[in-house]
Amino acid sequence: MNAECSQFRDVLSEYLEGELAAPSRQALEAHLTGCAECRDELEALRHTVGALAGLPRQQAPTGFADGVTDRLRTRVRPVLRPGGERRTILALWTRVLPVAALLLVVVGLVLTVHRNGLFQAPESASRLAMDRPRQMEVALSTPQAEAEVARGAVRLDEAPEGVARERAGWIRAAPDELRPSALPAEETTVEFLREPMRAAAEMGELAKALPAPAVAPESVVGYGMDNGRVQPPLKEVTARGAAPAEARPGQPPALSWHAVRGVGGRLADAEAKKDQRVLFVQGPLDRRAVAPAPVQQVLTVMADDPAELARLAVGVANESGVAATLSLPDERTGGGLDLYLAVPPAQYERLLQQLAMLAPPSRQDLSNSLGVSGAFFDAMVANYRAYQRASREELKAPDASAAAAAAGRTALVRRMEAALEERDAERIAGDHLDMAGVTDMPVEPVNLLVRIQRPVPVAAEAEAARAKVGAASLEARAAEAEAEK
């Protein structure tokens, strides 16, 4: 093959597709008449393309579409309630309950396990207010959500005498006004009101089961509210090398997690809303938005003993220095528990593997149900660019070792540039994880929702629960259980 041939070889594909402009085409055809090698090459190319086109077409397997819709259906999705029902319930609340406003917002609980604290006598409320941390709320990512929680959060020193300290931690009982006896025997509201009490008791049970922690204090991080101000979100805390929310000298490190209560409900799914994902709490009567938080993945695990698995999962998470936000068990839907974890990207894959080892593969499912939100994407892009700039500066550095280290990252930078150019969110998300491994720049945490559920509830129970609170929300749960059978 000579030099003339090589220039013609390059355009063979275009020629094959009829795309060569007339002058080039004529030149090529002229060349072809005299060059057997190029003719062979053309034939080989034609043959190759033909072989590809001739591959048998695979059809989607039977039941494919149903598989998709089933999977979509059995994800717990936000439920729209008929307007009439909602109005009735609200009217009832405002008529009957003077503190209705309290009920409509999130009340946070803190449970902290201290090894030494397990067997002390109960203390008074005022002492609690001084010594113990204020309530913790789930970390919030918008000012509006922060404001909402700030409005609704009840401070410890406002709690009545009935603040009980369980063996394992402090649990706030519901204030007097919310006790069932103060209310008419309206089934739904009483059911709702019983929730906080029962949930609090259950939380105590769960807290008792938590293991002695084995993590160094500086690796425990948490969200918190301090005097009504929300602590900075996870990424800033980790970048500074984390102080735990409640470090006490001489105390063993705390296994730190906190519960989110949405009027006695459980963390439901997160819903895409434009650029945000909203974390919803499924209450006994209604769904309530808790906080906007981008959930990237949902790991669903079936466990005969959700509390036990939650305990293990929290331990696993804490070992990686990740705090867990835990929802309260919800008996009406089978006693499931939800854990919300905000994980530094560098640890994400490993933590996911460890969590996945807590249950057999047949009893778990991982889904990227929500993709990458616009805000998350933009934040990652900003991180990227900062990293690029930092790398370029290092490359110019006179220091040989620094330059060498920086040069070693060139491949990653190039990939990032390509991904940025193509606005490929998925690739950027992936490179984001890689980047976190080679730099200690603060990066957005990856948010994981771990849903721990009991296998199939008895059909009769599901039916009864459905009758009590009605609604498609319960049907969705029963269908999920059916699908899991």
Next chain:
Amino acid sequence: MNLPRRNKTGPHPSNPVRANMSDGADRSSKEDEARLVGRARQGDLEAFGRLVRRNQDYVYNAVYHLVSSPQDAEDIAQEVFMRAYDRLDGFEGRARFSTWLYGIMLNAVRTHWRRRARRRTLSLDGAPDDGPSADLPDRSDGPPAEAERRERVHAVRAAIAELDDGMREVLVLRDIQGLSYEELAAAMRLPAGTVKSRLHRARLALRKRLEPLYGLTE
């Protein structure tokens, strides 16, 4: 009904079957699709199921040849539609639905590749990827011509699996799925020139792999 296409980028030389609609297709079909999309956006899973059925075969075929693993193909193809469901809000109807879907498919497949690569380095990947060897024909069955044809198919698929990811993408989408250069550029988010040169290199690479098996240059 597929009308013959002659657009700026030229007809495809081997004229593969196009599973999705051509430009000249019924308007009513397109309106149908728009209506299904609208209902699916509001959570109508039944409508979405019909959308899936209309598009499942070509998506599955593409994924099948891109990931070279029948076991993973169904799962990933389902994932494509689930992502599509979540992102329906972002489909404004300006692009063709299939082009939009191809973009989502590429993302899903690339994520799969990335995860596979990471898992391999973490030595968690147990069995090696069987790839198209799952298709291996049973030589004792059927007439020799049929067996030979199946072997050929298997060889081509194996060669595709060995290509670099980027080249495999463009080859599958153009030469197997029959996308036009415009659709390709849109789905891959690359300029058309890049796509063309990559395609040519991909074809050459494939040919090189097939050569020893079939003596294509004889």
